[in-house]
Amino acid sequence: MQETEATREAAQVRRNWLLSLPALCLLAAGAIGPLFIMLVYSFLTPGKYGNVEWIFSLDAWRGILFTRDIFDDTLKLADAHLTIFWRSVRLSFMTTVFTFVVGFPTAWFIATRAPRWRAFWLFLITIPFWTNLLIRTFAINQIIRNEGFLNTALIKIGVISEPLNLLYTDLAVFVGMTYVYLPLMVLPLYAAIERFDHRLLEAGYDLYASRLAVLRRIIFPTVKPGIIAGSILVFIPSLGAYVTPRILGGGRNMMIGNFIDLQFGQGRNWPLGASLSVLLLVVVTAALLIYVRFANRDGGHG
Amino acid sequence: MSSDDALIEIVDVTKAFGAGERRFLALGGVNATIRKGEFFTLLGPSGCGKTTLLRLIAGFELPSSGEIRLDGQEIGHLPPFRRPVNTVFQNYALFPHMTVAQNIAFGLEMLGKPKAEIAATVERMLTLVKMTELAGRRTDQLSGGQQQRVALARALAPQPKLLLLDEPLSALDLKLRKEMQVELKRIQHETGITFIFVTHDQEEALTMSDRIAVMSRGQILQIGTPREIYAHPTNRFVADFIGETNFLRAAVKGGRAVLGPGVELPLAAGTADGEVTLAIRPEHIRLVPEGAAGALSATVGDATYFGTDSHVHLTLADGTGIVARQQTDPEGTQGPQAGAVLGVTFPPSAVQVLED
Numbered sequence: 001m002q003e004t005e006a007t008r009e010a011a012q013v014r015r016n017w018l019l020s021l022p023a024l025c026l027l028a029a030g031a032i033g034p035l036f037i038m039l040v041y042s043f044l045t046p047g048k049y050g051n052v053e054w055i056f057s058l059d060a061w062r063g064i065l066f067t068r069d070i071f072d073d074t075l076k077l078a079d080a081h082l083t084i085f086w087r088s089v090r091l092s093f094m095t096t097v098f099t100f101v102v103g104f105p106t107a108w109f110i111a112t113r114a115p116r117w118r119a120f121w122l123f124l125i126t127i128p129f130w131t132n133l134l135i136r137t138f139a140i141n142q143i144i145r146n147e148g149f150l151n152t153a154l155i156k157i158g159v160i161s162e163p164l165n166l167l168y169t170d171l172a173v174f175v176g177m178t179y180v181y182l183p184l185m186v187l188p189l190y191a192a193i194e195r196f197d198h199r200l201l202e203a204g205y206d207l208y209a210s211r212l213a214v215l216r217r218i219i220f221p222t223v224k225p226g227i228i229a230g231s232i233l234v235f236i237p238s239l240g241a242y243v244t245p246r247i248l249g250g251g252r253n254m255m256i257g258n259f260i261d262l263q264f265g266q267g268r269n270w271p272l273g274a275s276l277s278v279l280l281l282v283v284v285t286a287a288l289l290i291y292v293r294f295a296n297r298d299g300g301h302g
Numbered sequence: 303m304s305s306d307d308a309l310i311e312i313v314d315v316t317k318a319f320g321a322g323e324r325r326f327l328a329l330g331g332v333n334a335t336i337r338k339g340e341f342f343t344l345l346g347p348s349g350c351g352k353t354t355l356l357r358l359i360a361g362f363e364l365p366s367s368g369e370i371r372l373d374g375q376e377i378g379h380l381p382p383f384r385r386p387v388n389t390v391f392q393n394y395a396l397f398p399h400m401t402v403a404q405n406i407a408f409g410l411e412m413l414g415k416p417k418a419e420i421a422a423t424v425e426r427m428l429t430l431v432k433m434t435e436l437a438g439r440r441t442d443q444l445s446g447g448q449q450q451r452v453a454l455a456r457a458l459a460p461q462p463k464l465l466l467l468d469e470p471l472s473a474l475d476l477k478l479r480k481e482m483q484v485e486l487k488r489i490q491h492e493t494g495i496t497f498i499f500v501t502h503d504q505e506e507a508l509t510m511s512d513r514i515a516v517m518s519r520g521q522i523l524q525i526g527t528p529r530e531i532y533a534h535p536t537n538r539f540v541a542d543f544i545g546e547t548n549f550l551r552a553a554v555k556g557g558r559a560v561l562g563p564g565v566e567l568p569l570a571a572g573t574a575d576g577e578v579t580l581a582i583r584p585e586h587i588r589l590v591p592e593g594a595a596g597a598l599s600a601t602v603g604d605a606t607y608f609g610t611d612s613h614v615h616l617t618l619a620d621g622t623g624i625v626a627r628q629q630t631d632p633e634g635t636q637g638p639q640a641g642a643v644l645g646v647t648f649p650p651s652a653v654q655v656l657e658d
Contacts, residue, residue: 202362203395205382207409208460217408221399 042275060271092238099185107189168250185230192226310336315368346517388457396441409460427455548624586652587626597645
């Protein structure tokens with residue numbers, strides 16, 4: 001009796017696997033396949049007119065940090081690459097911090113409205129998602145360019161006499177990314193704050209905690225899962241951002257995403273593009289793991 | 303009006319919520335003085351304003367008018383973190399990301415006490431509430447009774463002048479509640495801290511309090527010891543809310559209340575002619591044979607047997623229904639039969655004249 005029960009269960013498990021096989025194959029081909037191709041290409045030699053030649057080479061990996069001198073063929077540290085990496089990390093970090101600074105009060109505001117109004121405020125937060133990213137980014141471009149709305153208005157009211165040179169700077173990229181990724185910070189924060197027991201605030205005040213102490217010692221630790229989720233959702237796409245730095249940063253203020261794109265276009269160095277992509281993937285995964293581990297260390301509440 | 307042993311004086315305090323059409327008066331002119339070391343209970347049905355009054359003393363709400371004085375100092379407009387007052391919340395409101403010990407230490411840390419002193423106080427508090435073994439536990443791993451103890455220890459640790467308890471036992475089951483009632487009295491006795499306790503449970507109020515304030519509709523109706531409140535209610539709501547009571551209407555003639563032919567009671571001097579309401583507890587009503595001197599005639603309805611006593615429902619000649627509580631006699635004699643006509647008497651001292 002027990003025997004047949006076990007066999008039947010095993011058969012059921014086998015059937016479940018068989019039934020999900022087509023979907024699994026599709027996922028494997030669609031998700032892992034391209035990654036695998038990228039990994040292989042990063043060890044090949046660039047072709048003359050793009051594409052690759054099937055000759056094994058570590059040049060693409062070396063090329064991430066070093067360039068070969070045109071004249072004497074020696075390896076030199078590629079300052080330009082480092083600048084791009086540094087700009088990517090710096091801007092992504094700033095974007096994460098700033099979306100938190102702006103997003104936390106916003107999420108708090110929404111979560112403390114009457115329940116029937118919360119849906120309305122959340123709806124407003126998600127409206128930007130309805131428009132194409134490219135169009136929204138061009139809209140910012142129109143606002144901050146020299147002859148744009150902002151400069152025109154400031155000159156008209158006499159605050160400045162010369163237009164501020166905002167477009168095609170790191171600042172423009174930072175502003176653009178903050179705008180684009182803010183909802184991704186607000187939504188997880190809202191979810192965490194909504195579950196926050198507001199009676200804990202009274203308990204804190206009652207026990208002589210000032211407003212700042214209540215924020216630091218009670219609110220932040222309790223909504224930490226939301227802070228972590230929001231930071232991940234903002235930091236990771238920021239690091240790989242392409243459209244925003246392309247339109248607001250111009251050709252000079254590149255981030256990793258644009259740099260990778262360059263390798264597959266004008267640069268005609270597909271292996272370098274592939275190695276950069278793999279590197280980005282590895283860095284993001286590592287950062288994610290460390291962050292989650294670090295965040296869960298003191299109490300895995302929530 | 304300040305007396306030496308007064309800790310808290312509540313003077314003409316009102317509290318209104320909302321504005322205009324939706325303005326709601328939660329407290330309408332409340333006065334009370336709470337003495338040092340007292341176990342003072344605010345008792346009343348839900349919505350009577352007892353929790354609002356507690357929150358005003360804690361500082362979570364500000365009074366619309368009136369004054370709250372602590373040791374003679376006006377504190378009514380201070381934020382909660384500037385008042386030497388701590389609260390045990392109804393649902394405990396323990397910090398979920400901290401251990402038991404961290405919860406208890408929180409108030410002391412916020413006051414900037416030295417580390418050694420905090421550790422010593424936490425240790426002492428854990429002993430006081432018998433939670434020493436669970437100091438390192440997270441609070442969501444505790445039972446309701448244990449959470450209650452932690453909430454108490456957390457509120458007592460900063461050694462407040464006054465501890466406020468907002469229906470702290472309402473979430474516990476009956477057995478645990480009885481146990482915590484005893485614990486609360488012990489802890490109050492050991493610490494000597496003044497307690498203000500909010501409850502809607504009259505039995506809890508009677509057994510635990512030094513004095514009780516009975517509240518209804520944003521007013522304090524009567525303040526007194528449990529004995530005073532039970533034996534001498536001054537008003538119909540108090541008489542009805544605390545224990546069981548029979549109400550009788552009586553005509554006033556020449557300073558005497560006339561209940562029926564030949565049944566009269568002397569009233570306080572100066573009572574004007576008219577009508578009064580009298581309150582008599584069921585246990586003070588005696589059943590005598592019909593026609594006995596000074597007895598009102600009554601018809602027996604049904605009787606409910608409770609073991610130690612039985613409740614006999616009677617109808618008086620004027621149609622008023624009353625209840626008499628009869629002790630079970632040692633022989634276990636059958637009580638009065640339904641439909642029988644009996645006489646009803648009560649000692650004049652057991653009758654309370656109520657203000658309407």
